[in-house]
Structure formats: structure tokens, C-alpha cells
Amino acid sequence: MGRVTSLDDLPLRDDLRGLTPYGAPQAPLPVALNVNENTHPVPEEVAGQIADEISRALREINRYPDREFTELREGFADYLGHGLDASQIWAGNGSNEVLQHILQAFGGPGRTAFGFAPTYSMYPLLAQGTGASWKAGHREADYTITPDDAAAQVEAADPDVIMLCTPNNPTGTPMGLDVIEAVYEASRGVVIVDEAYQEFAPHDAPSALTLLEGRPRLAVSRTMSKAFAFAGARVGYLAADPAFIDALRLVRLPYHLSALTQAAAMAALRHAPTMLRMVDEIVEQRDRISATLEALDYTPHESWANFVLFGGVADPKAVWQGLYDKGVLIRDVGIPGHLRVSAGTESETTAFLEALASLGDAPSVGSKA
Structure with a gap:
């Protein structure tokens, strides 16, 4: 049997040929x-509590975890506040998986995802990986963007999925709520506000969570990787309208959050003030x-x-x-x-x-x- 030595020897999807995987x-x-x-590192007093919860979860590891990760969703709703409840929360193995779920549900072949470049380099890769095309908008020289310019670019691109990263990676630039509102009003697709770094913003900086009411096409994504020092645990989550959450259930794999992941994340959330200090x-x-x-x-x-x-x-x-x-x-x-x-x-x-x-x-x- 001949040995495969190149991707060119495999029947790879045409739209994936020539691409390189994400990696730093x-x-x-x-x-x-x-x-x-x-x-x-995770504070020592919390690390022990997390280890204890994982140890308890191991005793039932022969059983599938809670498919709806109900307790964890309740924990995230309580942490985020803003009157949210578990029906408005989703989670995955890192915010990248959460974003992938969104693109699987609302993107896909023949559809378009859009963001203002430069921005998080995984957005186009996630779009391409799920069969959607990626369109890049532009920012000012200082990486800011005005509401009018943002709306005009969105109207011209007419995307199905819009990714707004604030504070923006890799520039650190904040985006005003007025920009997010303008983008939402100018669009017909879903609008995702990626707040992976929100905890590092000024304490009085408003979150896009305040815009969720009455906007069923809007979702706000967060992660435990950054402020919670939980990158190795791979836990991301979002808040949105319950119908939006139901759409993500259509594409997720069964039992996608392991019992160990759920146990670790819940323990960390119970000690959020210590984790965030x-x-x-x-x-x-x-x-x-x-x-x-x-x-x-x-x-x-x-x-x-x-x-x-x-x-x-x-x-x-x-x-x-x-x-x-x-x-x-x-x-x-x-x-x-x-x-x-x-x-x-x-x-x-x-x-x-x-x-x-x-x-x-x-x-x-x-x-x-």
C-alpha cells in the first residue's frame, strides 16, 4: 500500500485546499x-476545590454527563447578571467551539460571515471550516470604527453572520455600544459580540449584555480562558435569546461538555471573586x-x-x-x-x-x- 505523503493525495474539500491550520x-x-x-496560576485555595469537584465527578464517569449542563448554565447566568437565566446561556469547549456552533447553525455553504479587520484570526478559519465565505471590513487607522461607517459596510456586505470583537483582538480596541446597535439595525443576520476580554476593560465599561433585550439575533460570547486563568480547561459560553440557544442545540454533538469540564467550571464560578482578583x-x-x-x-x-x-x-x-x-x-x-x-x-x-x-x-x- 502506498503511503500518503501530502494533502494533495487526499480528496480534501476544494475550499480547504491551500489553507493552513491556526497556530501560534x-x-x-x-x-x-x-x-x-x-x-x-489558579489561586491555590481554589485549585484544591476544583480538584475535589473533579474527583467527585470521576466517581460517576462511567455515565454520560448532563447533556444540557443545567447547573453550569445557571452558574454562568448568575455570574453575568443582567437578569439572565439558564435558558439564555450556552457553553462549549472554549469560545471557539461556541462560535463554531453559531456558524454551523447560521452560516454554512452559500452563506457569508463578516468582521472588521484586523480582528481575531480564527473568525475566517471557523467560517471556512463550516463552509461559509468570509468577508473582511475595515477600520480607521487607529482601529476604531464609527456607527455610520460600520452600518454602511454591513449593508454593503449583507452577511449572514457578523463577528464583533470588543475589546478587539489583536488590537485591544473597545467598540461602543452605539456601533453594535448600528450594526444590528443594518443587518438581517445574526450579530455576535465576542467579549473574551471584557473583564480587563474599565470597571464602568458597559457590556453588550445590556443590548440583548428585544434583539433575538444578538449573542454575546465570553470565555473562562482569560480572566479566569482557565485556558487549559477549555470553557467558553454565550448569552442570547432562548430561541437562539435552541438553534445551537441543532448542531452540537451529544454530551459535548464532559462531566469533568462541567465540574471544574462550576467550582471556578463558585469562587469567581478569588479567581478574578x-x-x-x-x-x-x-x-x-x-x-x-x-x-x-x-x-x-x-x-x-x-x-x-x-x-x-x-x-x-x-x-x-x-x-x-x-x-x-x-x-x-x-x-x-x-x-x-x-x-x-x-x-x-x-x-x-x-x-x-x-x-x-x-x-x-x-x-x-
Whole structure:
């Protein structure tokens, strides 16, 4: 039997040919600040409680889990507030799976998904993976967008699914509720507001959750990966009209959330104040990064997330490699003249800033952008 050595030897879908899978560099470096993880570990007092709940779930692991993950949905509704109840909550193995469910239900072959670029790089991949086409809109030079411009672009694209990331990845840019309202009114499809980084926004920043009432085509997505330091647990969720949730049931796999995942997430939610107390420290390090980058003659963009996108980088690949060689991993997101760094612990942030300063790129050969 001949050995298959290439994708070209397989009957792959034509629309997947030439694509590459999503992936950020993984390397065993001392300081990894490239994928917007929460670099603070789960607090010790909570880790023990989570382990106990997982241990209890193991005693019944021979049985299928609660297919409707009712207790977890109630926990998310209570955490989000805004008068939500379990009928308005959905969850999956990371917010990417939740977004995939949406595209399976409302996208698919012959349909279009849309977002304002640059934005989360998984959106077009999820669209393509479910058979939908991807259309990219544009932002202003500072990555903001006005309600009128947003509405005009949506009307022109006429998409079936609209992805709005706020605070936006990879730029950190917030999006006003007026923009979301304008997009919703201008569209006929579903509108997804991805608030993966909402907990890092100012405490008085309004959430799109306040817009759900009376908007059955609107959904607000969240994740436990970032603020809850739960990236390895893979838990994402959303809030929407109950009918929207019913649509997602049509495409989910049976028992898609394991009993262990449900147990771990519930334990973390029961200790939400403790789990979230590192958020203020991360925001402090994020703002420290921005201030120091500016002092080094780089151009940090306003960020409401747990990372900073900065411009004024004359040679992003060389700077990335220089930091790598010094044991610091950050992200080249493909925006000319820019790099992105996650806010880490105080010591990790110091290591990044000192390594960057030692390269001496921006003041002499860089230019503000």
C-alpha cells in the first residue's frame, strides 16, 4: 500500500485546499507572552476545590454527563447578571467551539460571515471550516470604527453572520455600544459580540449584555480562558435569546461538555471573586507596558484587553527573533510595523521590557506608526 505523503493525495474539500491550520508558536521559553493567556496560576485555595469537584465527578464517569449542563448554565447566568437565566446561556469547549456552533447553525455553504479587520484570526478559519465565505471590513487607522461607517459596510456586505470583537483582538480596541446597535439595525443576520476580554476593560465599561433585550439575533460570547486563568480547561459560553440557544442545540454533538469540564467550571464560578482578583494586577502590568513602550519611542495602541499591540517597529521579524533569543516569546500578528505582547506577571513584564530595551530598535531606526 502506498503511503500518503501530502494533502494533495487526499480528496480534501476544494475550499480547504491551500489553507493552513491556526497556530501560534509554541516554544519552551522562560517568558511566554504570545497567546494572551492569563500568566497567573489558579489561586491555590481554589485549585484544591476544583480538584475535589473533579474527583467527585470521576466517581460517576462511567455515565454520560448532563447533556444540557443545567447547573453550569445557571452558574454562568448568575455570574453575568443582567437578569439572565439558564435558558439564555450556552457553553462549549472554549469560545471557539461556541462560535463554531453559531456558524454551523447560521452560516454554512452559500452563506457569508463578516468582521472588521484586523480582528481575531480564527473568525475566517471557523467560517471556512463550516463552509461559509468570509468577508473582511475595515477600520480607521487607529482601529476604531464609527456607527455610520460600520452600518454602511454591513449593508454593503449583507452577511449572514457578523463577528464583533470588543475589546478587539489583536488590537485591544473597545467598540461602543452605539456601533453594535448600528450594526444590528443594518443587518438581517445574526450579530455576535465576542467579549473574551471584557473583564480587563474599565470597571464602568458597559457590556453588550445590556443590548440583548428585544434583539433575538444578538449573542454575546465570553470565555473562562482569560480572566479566569482557565485556558487549559477549555470553557467558553454565550448569552442570547432562548430561541437562539435552541438553534445551537441543532448542531452540537451529544454530551459535548464532559462531566469533568462541567465540574471544574462550576467550582471556578463558585469562587469567581478569588479567581478574578488577579485581573487588576494584569491591568496594572498592561498599562505599565504601554507607558514604557511609549518611553522607548514605540507606539502602543489603546487596549482594554490583557495585551498591548504596539507600532513603530522597523523590523518586526528581527525584533521578534531578538526577543526570542533572549527567552521572551511575543506575537507577530502580521500587521506591518507592529507586534503584540500579553501582560504577564510583574517579573515577566520586566523581562520583556528589559529585553526589548536592550535591542535598541525604535529610537534609532523605528518610526512611530
